[in-house]
Amino acid sequence: xxxxxxxxxxxxxxxxxxxxxxxxxxxxxxxxxxxxxxxxxxxxxxxxxxxxxxxxxxxxxxxxxxxxxxxxxxxxxxxxxxxxxxxxxxxxxxxxxxxxxxxxxxxxxxxxxxxxxxxxxxxxxxxxxxxxxxxxxxxxxxxxxxxxxxxxxxxxxxxxxxxxxxxxxxxxxxxxxxxxxxxxxxxxxxxxxxxxxxxxxxxxxxxxxxxxxxxxxxxxxxxxxxxxxxxxxxxxxxxxxxxxxxxxx
Numbered sequence: 001x002x003x004x005x006x007x008x009x010x011x012x013x014x015x016x017x018x019x020x021x022x023x024x025x026x027x028x029x030x031x032x033x034x035x036x037x038x039x040x041x042x043x044x045x046x047x048x049x050x051x052x053x054x055x056x057x058x059x060x061x062x063x064x065x066x067x068x069x070x071x072x073x074x075x076x077x078x079x080x081x082x083x084x085x086x087x088x089x090x091x092x093x094x095x096x097x098x099x100x101x102x103x104x105x106x107x108x109x110x111x112x113x114x115x116x117x118x119x120x121x122x123x124x125x126x127x128x129x130x131x132x133x134x135x136x137x138x139x140x141x142x143x144x145x146x147x148x149x150x151x152x153x154x155x156x157x158x159x160x161x162x163x164x165x166x167x168x169x170x171x172x173x174x175x176x177x178x179x180x181x182x183x184x185x186x187x188x189x190x191x192x193x194x195x196x197x198x199x200x201x202x203x204x205x206x207x208x209x210x211x212x213x214x215x216x217x218x219x220x221x222x223x224x225x226x227x228x229x230x231x232x233x234x235x236x237x238x239x240x241x242x243x244x245x246x247x248x249x
């Protein structure tokens with residue numbers, strides 16, 4: 001293991017070294033190893049700094065490791081670090097990804113600065129738990145406060161349009177992204193709305209959006225369309241999507 005290698009080397013700053021390994025595991029999608037490394041770091045007598053805590057909380061959110069996240073939150077409180085806005089935002093994100101939206105809201109309410117990152121994290125929690133109307137409510141509240149949504153925010157909002165009653169909002173939101181919010185539609189937005197429309201059987205609209213995506217990185221868009229064709233047994237559109245997949249970069 002990577003931490004076993006560096007433990008054998010003479011290091012002048014153990015916290016930095018441990019944090020580097022934890023970050024490396026996280027970036028490689030090896031969350032369990034990252035958490036194990038975090039625990040070993042503490043057993044070795046090293047206290048995590050803010051960078052370590054930020055990374056490890058992200059790991060907890062990715063894994064849904066709520067108990068580990070709550071333990072780190074308690075440590076943050078004991079160390080008097082709740083005033084750090086980055087830590088606050090990551091805590092909101094962690095609780096949201098773990099489906100603990102009530103706790104995410106409590107942390108959010110105590111933030112000194114509620115920026116687009118914290119608002120988006122809270123919206124994502126509501127989207128994850130199926131409270132899609134709350135997502136739009138938060139978006140409206142955020143904008144009334146003069147905070148504009150970013151690309152990630154709009155991906156979350158689009159993903160919340162899975163309810164039948166909200167589905168019709170998705171195309172309008174997508175079309176108005178640049179004009180109203182100053183955000184150009186990217187691959188993730190196109191993929192999201194094509195998936196939504198395709199799952200609703202609205203293939204003409206989905207194909208129009210997919211064809212309008214001229215980016216060389218449009219493979220996820222066509223893959224999303226193909227997946228919904230399987231759901232509806234739409235062979236014609238499925239073959240059309242497959243041809244585009246073959247010619248995608």
